[in-house]
Amino acid sequence: MKKNLLLIVVLAQCLFVSAQKLPDGKARKTIDQRVDSVLKLMSLEEKVGQMNQYNGPWAATGPLTNDNDLLGQIKSGKVGSMLNVTGAVRTKELQELALQSRLKIPLLFGQDVIHGYRTIFPIPLAEAASWDIPAIERSARVAATEVSAAGVHWSFAPMVDIARDPRWGRVMEGAGEDPYLGSLIAKARVKGFQGRGLGQTDAVMACAKHFAAYGAAVGGRDYNSVDMSLRQLHEVYLPPFKAAAEAGVATFMNSFNDLNGIPATASTYLQRDILKGQWKFKGFVVSDWGSVGEMINHGYAKDNAEAAMQATNAGSDMDMESRSNIQHLAKLVKDGKVKMAVIDDAVRRILKKKFEMGLFDDPFKYSNEAREKAQWNNTDHLAAAKDIAKKSIVLLKNNGVLPLVKEKYKSIGLVGPFVTAKSDNLGFWSYDWPDDSTRIVSVFEGVLRKKTPETKLLYAKGCNINDTSTAGFAEAIAIANQSDIIILTVGEARDMTGEAKSRSSIRLPGVQEELAKAIIATGKPVVVLVSAGRPLVFNWIADNVPAVVYTWWLGTQAGDAIGDVLFGEYNPSGKLPMSFPLTEGQIPIYYNYYSTGRPATSDSDRFYRSAYTDLSLYPKYPFGYGLSYTQFEYSDIRLSQTQFKPNEKIDVIVSVRNAGNYDGEEVVQLYVRDVTGSVVRPVKELKGFRKIFLQKGETTEVRFTIGVDDLRFYNDKLQYIYEPGEFRVFIGGNSRDVKEAGFTLIK
Ligand code: NOJ
Secondary structure (H helix, E strand, C coil): CHHHHHHHHHHHHHHHHHHCECCCCCECCCHHHHHHHHHHHCCHHHHHHHCEEEECCCCCCCCCCCCCCHHHHHHCCCCCEEECCCCHHHHHHHHHHHCCCCCCCCCEEEECCCCECCCECCCHHHHHCCCCHHHHHHHHHHHHHHHHCECCCEECCCECCCCCCCCCHHHHHCCCCCHHHHHHHHHHHHHHHHCCCECECCCCECEEEEECCHHHCHHHCCCCCECCCHHHHHHHHCHHHHHHHHCCCCEEEECCCEECCEEHHHCHHHHHHHHHHHCCCCCEEECCCCCCCCHHHHCCCCCHHHHHHHHHHHCCCEEECCCHHHHHHHHHHHCCCCCHHHHHHHHHHHHHHHHHCCCCCCCCCCECHHHHHHCCCCHHHHHHHHHHHHHHCEEEEECCCCCCCHHHCCEEEEECCCCCCCHHHCCCCCCCCCCHHHHCCCHHHHHHCCCCCCCEEEEECCCCCCCCCCCCHHHHHHHHHHCCEEEEEEECCCCCCCCCCCCCCCECCCCHHHHHHHHHCCCCCEEEEEECCCCCECHHHHHHCCEEEECCCCCCCHHHHHHHHHCCCCCCCCCCCCCECCCHHHCCCCCCCECCCCCCCCCCCCCCCCCCCCCCCCCCECCCCCECCCCEEECCCEECCCEECCCCCEEEEEEEEECCCCCEEEEEEEEEEECCCCCCCECCEEEEEEEEEECCCCEEEEEEEECHHHHCEECCCCCEECCCEEEEEEEECCCCCEEEEEEEECC
């Protein structure tokens, strides 16, 4: 038996060795050897060229520098990568120029493919509400398939910034406030983008951004400073980045903010010590748009030369658009301010990715017009977009009016500025296509496709999204009066949440709330759909209508997904990935806060307590919250044992029963609290969840296994440890309504 095994191993080795040989018998070089052989041929100027990324001449996603000689610079090897160049034709055209350079090093084309390219998926925050990790991976997979066919090699996603402040416009791009959920989603998106591996024609390089702590901008103002303890950085903000690195993400993007006084772009601690050191990240780091040069505005660099030096020495490998590297790096090397070894390391990392993507073997591998065309109307992609759009919807309130029973209504009134909207369903970071008006499904179309032929559909816009005019109210009220039920759509326009879209008020813009009041005053039942890129505050509406459905920005298939949910063809299962504040005054608000020495335990508990005198402690809707058309009942928690040792595990079990009248899915959430620690621990931390499906009347047992690795945290010396002691464990359908038990970790 042993002999046979040996034979198999030897044979396998022979096969492997022969696979490494070229037809002429010479050994095939490894990628590292090929990288080195290119590097040896390169002049210093050519190396610096690889560390330079320019925006293309067709579209921009940041402040542009006018450049008359863009094409000439590509031809002379001064550009390593370009962004915002899409389409097989354009990418081919610019690649041809790069191949006229002395060493014919191909360009890398990067693009913000944040939630789809041709087929627009729900915004990432909405997808996070699905808590459906395979569906999220699929979303990135579809995006990669479509955009790679347009000649793009690299997606500037996933954004994995934790966000606890809904005023910050970029919350829409991430997975919300929780590091555990955020880490799983980060991994899924990286896997989705990179598919079966770099070099496959349907894979693109992913980019974990923005490294790091960009989401903690003071006051929720985009690009603002961040000052936080290193412990909080490691415990809350870094885990999704680490997860992305572990999943093999090809690149990282650093961030605009300073972190504790050092711009992230020039942070040796972040880029060299943590990322390339502790985490052994082998890919490369691109700056954010202009962030190298912007260190002058920060007051950290006196000029672009100093900025290039600081960024490069700190481990930022490629300069997006600030032109600091291309203008100054060569001289900085000659003057001894940046070591050649630092440049070589950066260029090696960049070239390695170009080799892995197969661009040295075929620079036009991805720019294929036939493949691009074939992706154009891919019905599987549309189906995937609809699937996750349904799963992303969160039912916030339902007094029994939903799901709508088709036959019950002679007339349905559709009111509000989003009823016939098309591009507002897409949200920020999405692409416009000439056929959008027929391709994007509006709410009107979604309802039209579901209603019975006998039911009349009535429509009035009522008002614009962000306008002061109430001229359309009268028509809307008249429509409401003629309808048996009203579906009222409110929310934010496509460009109200996104980059540089911070808002101090997160209320409904314009006169939408007044419109809602006027419609509700008719006394007719009203279902409200909220279309937005972030948690909004809309208490009056929520408290005065029978049903509220949070539909975010759901993408191309929005209307169909909404139709399925309204008419009960899909039972909503989404759960909020961010706490929804009662008012802006509670921000930042998040479920995993630390206990204080004077904790308030209820809203009447205000006497010398850490509470507001004029405002509730509690969010409007807590993290993890979301209703279903059915009801799930949780049993008490059972534990396999109440004490366990570090080399053991403990099972935490709950029975969940579908006690309502519909089949449905539930996200069963597990939280843990470390009661006493050498540093203060959060009152609850998500440590696991399962998305389960139960037919009505069905019961199932959900079992979580906890070991010491689930109980680790960063102590004040930044060691990632666990400590014996008492723990509380909570299980429920959201972070607030939970069953509770306790166990002890003994030495
Ligand atoms: C700036 C944004 O912060 C970043 O996320 C994006 O990838 C770049 N611009 C390129 O558009």
